[in-house]
Amino acid sequence: MSAATEDQAPATSAGHDEETEGASATDLEKVTITYDDVTPRNFVLASIVFGIVGMLVGVIVALQLAFWPANVHAMLSFGRLRPLHTNAVIFAFVGNMVFAGVYHSTQRLVKARTASDLLSKIHFWGWQAIIVAAVITLPMGFTQSKEYAELEWPIDIAIAVVWVVFAINFFWTLAKRNEKHLYVALWFYIATIVTVAILHIVNSLAIPVTALKSYSVYGGAQDALVQWWYGHNAVAFFLTTPILGIMYYYLPKAANRPVYSYRLSIIHFWALIFIYIWAGPHHLLYTALPEWAQTLGMVFSVMLWAPSWGGMLNGLLTLRGGWSQLRTDPVLKFFAAGVTFYGMATFEGPLLSIRSVSGLAHYTDWIIGHVHSGALGWNGFMAAGMFYWMIPRFYGRKLWSVKLADFHFWIGTIGILLYAVSMWVSGITQGMMWRAQNADGSLMYPTFVETLLAIKPMYWMRLTGGLMYLTGMVTMAYNLVRTVAGAKMVVTTVEVVRRKPAPEVAWTKLVFSTPIILTVVVLGLATAGALSNMYAGLFFTLVAGTVAILGALALQSAKKDGSGGHWHRLLEGRALIFVVLTAIAVLAGGVAELVPALIVRPAEIANNEITPYRPLELEGRDIYVREGCYTCHSQMIRPMQFETKRYGAPSEMKESVYDHPFQWGSKRTGPDLAREGSKYPNLWHYRHMKNPREITDGSNMPPYAHLATETLDFAKTANKLASMRVVGVPYTDAQIADADKDALAQGKVIAADLAANGVTVAPDTSMVALIAYLQRLGHEPPKAAAPPVAVKPN
């Protein structure tokens, strides 16, 4: 059944009041706009399909953690599936949902059809092709091992190209818009497009080794800083800002009332995008990252509380006076719960960023619970609300079953709560058990697996919660399929009254406007204050503050007497300048945080005390990366007594300087491996990888017996060393030329040792290479035995 008929007149919508008021009839024209709803519809379908797939993989990896035999095949082991789960949910489920919302709402907010149907199609099919490429390559072990940026270099390039296509289409649509004012949702979309492009390109810089293998240009602490600058901002600018844009459009739409405070939305936007970009280093507290960077990350993370809650309250208060609608409207129910989960997640995030809290929570399941309350509650519920709102309208039908949508809501909510609570309990249990000490200072739980066994029930509870949430997703898919069954899409057309194109406001008027000049003056004085001695600094700071306050009052006074302009309104009408200012706000934090750390040369950090990996060790490291060992093992010992007692001396920055990419990890399902070298004999590692339960009863590590028969081609090793030299690892020409011989020689030593203990394994196998790597961790070879190191790479 169609909700509208053929002969219905298109709605007439005037542009913004201030656009048309006072204009004579000859200045105005009427244009008819037909929206492209096929593109957002396709993105919705892709989001639902990949959402179910991604969450199903999530349920499988949750099962693997609780029940290790679920690792049924090498390609389907936890280490390879976990990146597939995170990528599928972030980029396939949420990504497609975001694109659907952006394409759908942007057209309506700017009263113009998307600029190019062709670019929309390229964007849609290009993005789906990237997802399929991820589904194929990640289980095959092609990974960069950088969390949420695992995809290898050809796919990274494809992502950049498709993102540029999206950006062109979006900004082209803005350029031909019929509504001068850029509504707040569009600002968040602009910030997303600009920032994700910057993050992706900077973090993905790598030197290709083969068609599907590369080494990051950054190493050690520098790579860690860049990765978590990216990683946290993937959360910020892929999972948060576009969803906030969606909230600012669809929540007022569904509640049929304007956003609670537009003023708050302006403050919310600028504060959020500026502060968020700094927060990355809170993932690296107590690590070997420079302390100033850790402090910056923590301070800005705590500051995030304010804008995050500003946005959350703005969303919830939009429903003021209309709460009764929640009883009957599943769309509002999902939106209200989604925004509430956003508030909870953004309260918990800054809390976890406080050093002392991080000391307990880092590497534990608490972080997993935090991430999922955001992903399932905020992203998942906002997506569901938007789908339930959109799909019936696309087909001019009512939702097939409101009761089924209610069932989805409640089973999803209970699923999230089970998930979050189990991970809180599990995480705090882990953190407390790791640090528990006896009266004599010895560890109360010296065997790591004790902590794993203690949280096993929580892993089953988490699995139950995940299954319930997945059930809700499947229910939604069924409900929406029944809603559209047998129906045709409707075409939405509007007539827009707009002012005929007039000369734009000169960009100089904006750039040299009073607020900008005032800002530059205050900034200059503040900088002078920061760089001067105490008295002069105090003087400059006071002058800066005085100028800022008096200037703001003068601006306001000028506005009241009619001489001041609506500066932010002018800005919102000029998309290009808005984009530039947004980019500056984002880049300010990125540059200021990254540059001081990145200008230090690796050789300075190494200080001639660190020897690069031998060829076989490098091969072993590649196996470690391929199998996703970093998803369960960290390589970063924090300077805490309970850590040093368990693992050894705190990790230093120089120790990982030649690690491209770094392998510090973010989670300890198994113990830290930073000083694993020489801790156990080769035979121990062989037996442990062949069958972890034979060494550690109760372990949930997948078996890696297949590594013992998997042969490596050492002819390719020289190319790996050469690539490493390009990114700053000081291998000599001789080392590169003899890489294959050296790898085989070291392999033979390990194979001979294993043979002496009754195990026959070829020296050129993945198992031997991995043992070589593990035995090297935290164990610098004696200088005399170490191969010569070049002073400086070419």
Place this chain on the structure above:
Amino acid sequence: MLREFMTKTPMLGLPIITLFFFITIFTTVFLRVMLRKKTAYAAAESLPLDDGDDVSRKDAP
């Protein structure tokens, strides 16, 4: 303390300058926005409700 911090590398001044940059911008935007009357934003905030959707749809050919 600041000068001691800066002696390690002048580049460490960047985060501090940027922090001032943020505080200045934030204060400016905050004062600018909050001192304006709420009614000044009425037209802008009604944009999502003014897009003519739900009214003018017709079946696709």
